[in-house]
Amino acid sequence: MTPRIALALIAALASPLSAQIARKGSITAADPWSRATSPRANIGAGYVTVRNTSTQPDQLVSATSPRAAKVEIHTMSLDDSIMRMRPLPNGLEIPAGGEASLAPGGNHIMLIGLKSPLKAGERIPATLRFARAGDVRIAFKVVGAGSTVAGVRQGGRQ
């Protein structure tokens, strides 16, 4: 282990925000999280920040999770305060040298047909498939349904 890697490891362990970063080729998927779902719900949302260090754009084309019958990539928009949610059939572009944030109020991963409700504290495995980088395995950290976005950013407690 080189000193640089050791330092990076220490930094990773010290910071709750970098608790989970999955990397594959030019793609990193950071801090995947999800909200707990109600006992009777069969769908859930997943959030993650995807960065692309390549000079070529990449595309998040699909996703899977052993916990859900089906996983889709959705977008949400607010127009005149009207919330509309739609699947993105072609997935989501991750710009070259840029990032795509899947976050509340915008694009998100939809876990459809949950085999059991998502419980706070769990980690839900999922695989994100990118056109260029291939498969990136992540695990959504489930936080309490009542968590605010700010609370999650402060470390995902609750």
Place this chain on the structure above:
Amino acid sequence: MMSVSNARTQPRGVAIRALLASGLAVGIAGCSASPDTNNRTSAAEHAGPGGGFKLVDTKGQTVTDQTLKGKPYAIFFGFTRCPDVCPTTMARMALLHKKLGTQAGKMNVVFVSVDPEHDKREDIASFLSMFDAPVIGLTGDPAELKRMEKSFKIYVERVPLPNGDYTIDHTARILLFDRDGQFADTMDAKEPEDQAVRRLSRLINA
């Protein structure tokens, strides 16, 4: 980036549009048409949202506009399978309610399901149980819900999805009513928490 192609929009005012134009990309839930500048007098004069309704709560008790009188209330229309904006909004509402401290009991938080096709009383109870605040969850006869959505100026449209399921486009704005059941204001999801709590407190003490 937001490539939603649904042409059905219902223009509701320049203020809302301007606000949305500035905040669309990062918008979370419900946007306010009128921050503190539009006071409640002018809102009432312009026949704001609101009116009579008769629904049932999660225990099967009838709840009407008359039942809610006596305390101000914050009301949000959503559905339990709405994965993003509804829990986000209810989580925020619960947080604001908690921050009211001893005053919290002096106002009600109301959730109305716009998905009578799926949401039974148990689904609504289950959904609301996730939030750390007492919320009155309402459903009812679909025709009565439609009437209420109209009088409360809530846009609701069931949209079939390619996977065979459906989603519901709906107005994701929290409406505030005073103790007399008169429309007072809307809540902006991006308003700083302390400011929002002060606004709720003013409504309680008005």
